[in-house]
Amino acid sequence: MQSLEELIQQVEDQPYFKFPHEIAGQFEEIINVIKEQGDPETLKRIGLEYSLFSLQIKNPLIQPEGERSERFTFSCQLTTGEFWPDPNRFDDEALNYFLTRMRKTKSVFLRARYSDFLFEYGAELPGANRYIYAKELVPSFVTMAQTHTESEHDHDFQGLIDLHRAIEVSLLMRNEELLKQGLTVVSGLLNKYVKNQEYPWLRYISKILRMIERGPFASKYPTELREQCIAALATAAEHFSHDSFPDIAPQFYSELIEWGRLKFFTDDEIRDFQRRIGEVYERHAERQGSFISKAHFYEAAMEHYKQQGFAERIDLMKVKIREAYEALETSDEMKAFKVETQIPGEQLREIQDEFVIDDLEIALEKIIVNSQLFYPKVDVVTEVAQVNQEATPLLSFIHHSAIDDGRKVNQTNTSDDVSRHAFVQQYILDLSLRTSALLVPVFQRLITEKKLGPEDIIRKIESWPLLHRKNAPLVQNGVEKYFNGDYVGCMHILAPQFESTLRRAFQLKGYPTTSLKKGAVQHEETFNAFLERADIQQALGSDFYELINLLMVDQLGFNLRNNVGHGLILIEDCNLSHCTQIIFLFLALRSLDIPDPVLNTDPPVE
Structure with missing residues (x-):
């Protein structure tokens, strides 16, 4: 039978984990193996590992910008009403255990979670501080980002999430050397996505660069990165304007508008991007064979024009919507359902x-x-x-x-x-x-x-x-x-x-x-x-x-x-x-x- 050290070493030796909950699953298996003969203290430590890697994170790439919330959250709610695991219920003993594991582990995936959690909750531990954690966190997350985005794994979204975290912590610590580590990966991914026309990932690169632009090193990172990203966004927006998926192009125009708010476009150019979003919905409506679909996308255009103040387009959309619904009422898209019932x-x-x-x-x-x-x-x-x-x-x-x-x-x-x-x-x-x-x-x-x-x-x-x-x-x-x-x-x-x-x-x-x-x-x-x-x-x-x-x-x-x-x-x-x-x-x-x-x-x- 394998010893506890051998079981933990198997986790350490895993070359790749896609998600932290996969690591949690490994520790859960160890608990199942040793729970009969393991001493209480050992079970407690492995239980801490299991709980730590079961925590969920608030995804920064899909979270509304400007909202700063707690990074970690629970995975589930128990029948007792308690949340598990509760990130606020790890005591100093648990935090010190994570600090020891952070310093000893050879696995970048494990070190990333230990340092990430301690960065948020372990700042008061004796002999440690957020800078110490950041020096472990940033390289770990940068390495994970590179690993996730390699063709062997092809998990770019998770890689971009990790890259975002690395750069976010660099900016929070106002550390230019840590920031440079992340920028190297940003540059490589941007070139890759532009060359291969992998446009969907460009929006997340753009979000990361805008975060830097609003930070303390806006004047120090390479301007060609920003210029290349903005040009690629414009290309992608035009590319998807005639795509069969009408919600993609507006996302790229919205990114360009966000750059405009940072003064990289004039007010007239921002207005033009806003108008083009409405036009995307209009064109998609015109291509529809279904009158219900026509009405839906004309309504999407009208709602957008209303929010942006394009009064002259709103009236036209009202007419188009009515025409679509009137055609719908006489078409075979509308079905009458009859329910027969017997009345004594x-x-x-x-x-x-x-x-x-x-x-x-x-x-x-x-x-x-x-x-x-x-x-x-x-x-x-x-x-x-x-x-x-x-x-x-x-x-x-x-x-x-x-x-x-x-x-x-x-x-x-x-x-x-x-x-x-x-x-x-x-x-x-x-x-x-x-x-x-x-x-x-x-x-x-x-x-x-x-x-x-x-x-x-x-x-x-x-x-x-x-x-x-x-x-x-x-x-x-x-x-x-x-x-x-x-x-x-x-x-x-x-x-x-x-x-x-x-x-x-x-x-x-x-x-x-x-x-x-x-x-x-x-x-x-x-x-x-x-x-x-x-x-x-x-x-x-x-x-x-x-x-x-x-x-x-x-x-x-x-x-x-x-x-x-x-x-x-x-x-x-x-x-x-x-x-x-x-x-x-x-x-x-x-x-x-x-x-x-x-x-x-x-x-x-x-």
């Missing part, structure tokens, strides 16, 4: 019979009293939507968009957006079923079997004490159009009249419904803003509020009021179902008990 006809008929009675006054009163039967309960829909989400978790990673009349009116970007989207989908499905299976059949049967007429509906609506006299004539006209089968006229009258009726009802109860403009001018709040108020939602109740919201103003819902108001309503949306739903809203107001508002009525302080 006899049971539905029995429910309908409860409302289809000879006494029309009582029939309408029963609809009002039992109004909750005709639209969903929010808590039930929320629960069902949540169950559906849990059953299909991968869907939460997909962006969902809503398109209406050639416009994207909604897109999910956060987990809350996804949950809201799932809720609305389930709500609309539930509401549509209740409308087609109960609400519309009840009204139609009352009309055909019991001779329900417009005067019966109007009488019931007008008996509500909060119906304003200004609304009554128009509501009456809208109801009459419903009974005459004029659903276009009905929709265009009753949708805005419901908004006005509801707003004036709250006015009559003493609620403010206006917003102040300059000169004490008062304007009525938009219906969206009115419904978003907490006091209004509390008065309506969550179930009735959501019904009004999704029928009238929410763009994820039917948005009837806004579409009527802006002339966007389609003739197919002016139908029996929607008009019946709006008349139902008027009737349901009869069961609404609006509480008195909470207003500050204290007299002015003398």
Whole structure:
């Protein structure tokens, strides 16, 4: 059986490690071998090695520039809630052990981790300091960078990460001799990448050189390095401008812009780079055969132009996006999904019979009293939507968009957006079923079997004490159009009249419904803003509020009021179902008990 020293020597003798966690794996194997017969002190030391090499680092090449965070972080969170390994929990005994190992090891890969960790956490150890660690760290990381980028290993990204660390520490220590060691490798890699047209790695070389440019030795490193890098970036940006991957060229133009902020380009040249990024997205949009893809890349261009202030391009992108979405709506890219379900006809008929009675006054009163039967309960829909989400978790990673009349009116970007989207989908499905299976059949049967007429509906609506006299004539006209089968006229009258009726009802109860403009001018709040108020939602109740919201103003819902108001309503949306739903809203107001508002009525302080 191998001794502990032999096992550790095997790790020391490994000629190459791609990642530190590979070294951690070697020490884990040693722990498994010696845990039965190893003494506690030996196990503790090997455990320290395992923990040290299991630490993760914050990647400086992908971390936002200007953010200085702790270099080391944990690998996982235990079931106890603790983080492992915790870089802050290594005591002085452990740090001294790492210091001894740093001085003794012959492996550049092991020495790099010991010195790197001690540089961050071991500055207070007796007989040691950051300069001592830096003298071990920089050559180790430079050697690792050279090894990683050799053709034998071809792991340039890890090599560039190590090179970045070597130069970062050189600059932190303000040590020009250490910096020169890293610059030698930078120069060699830059020549290699330019010669072989390995353009993707140039961005990371550029980041390293810009870090030097902002440091204490900006005037001392070879200017030809900077000039060669900038010229190569410009070549790469132009090369990728017509590439099939639209996000590559903008990254190179962004690097050129960063050099511009260091005063190596004029403001006009920076502006030109910013414009070219937008043009990359535009060209890519024009090459797409898919209208969805066209719209996506025109949107990317528009967002970029918006951020950079290219107003003249924004308007053109709006037109292009609308054209793409309008073409999409009539293309075969859009698929209609139908879900068939069986509804027990006899049971539905029995429910309908409860409302289809000879006494029309009582029939309408029963609809009002039992109004909750005709639209969903929010808590039930929320629960069902949540169950559906849990059953299909991968869907939460997909962006969902809503398109209406050639416009994207909604897109999910956060987990809350996804949950809201799932809720609305389930709500609309539930509401549509209740409308087609109960609400519309009840009204139609009352009309055909019991001779329900417009005067019966109007009488019931007008008996509500909060119906304003200004609304009554128009509501009456809208109801009459419903009974005459004029659903276009009905929709265009009753949708805005419901908004006005509801707003004036709250006015009559003493609620403010206006917003102040300059000169004490008062304007009525938009219906969206009115419904978003907490006091209004509390008065309506969550179930009735959501019904009004999704029928009238929410763009994820039917948005009837806004579409009527802006002339966007389609003739197919002016139908029996929607008009019946709006008349139902008027009737349901009869069961609404609006509480008195909470207003500050204290007299002015003398």
